Amino acid sequence: xxxxxxxxxxxxxxxxxxxxxxxxxxxxxxxxxxxxxxxxxxxxxxxxxxxxxxxxxxxxxxxxxxxxxxxxxxxxxxxxxxxxxxxxxxxxxxxxxxxxxxxxxxxxxxxxxxxxxxx
Numbered sequence: 001x002x003x004x005x006x007x008x009x010x011x012x013x014x015x016x017x018x019x020x021x022x023x024x025x026x027x028x029x030x031x032x033x034x035x036x037x038x039x040x041x042x043x044x045x046x047x048x049x050x051x052x053x054x055x056x057x058x059x060x061x062x063x064x065x066x067x068x069x070x071x072x073x074x075x076x077x078x079x080x081x082x083x084x085x086x087x088x089x090x091x092x093x094x095x096x097x098x099x100x101x102x103x104x105x106x107x108x109x110x111x112x113x114x115x116x117x118x119x
Contacts, residue, residue, distance in 0.1 A: 003060055007042040015091065016041060019083035020075065035063040035071075043068040044075075 008016070020037060043061040047054060047068070054065040061068070075081070092098040 004039050004042040007045045008038050013038055013041075015087045016080075016084055019080050019087060021078045021080070035067050037071075039063055040068050040071045044072050 016037075023034065023037075039061050040063055043057055043063055046052070046061070047057060054069045057063075057065045057068060089098060
């Protein structure tokens, strides 16, 4: 669990809990126990920062790569990352630690090429 807490410290976990979607309930009961959201979030952060693929995810997180990827997809659809980003910015601003003078904005422009292959 220390590995998970290292990737998802208590402060980040509290912010994440405020934006994650409701945990679905099974009206019929039964089924497998849901894998801990904090462990799944840590696994997602590990994939994003280590460069490994979903399938290379080590078993230390206690979740299969399929479960982690499925939860990532669900949270992406629910815009959890955007909401979390906003909360982090708000928290930094409240602490007086947000310095927009050190902000960088990047964009890319690419011309759309016409498909001349006919296919």
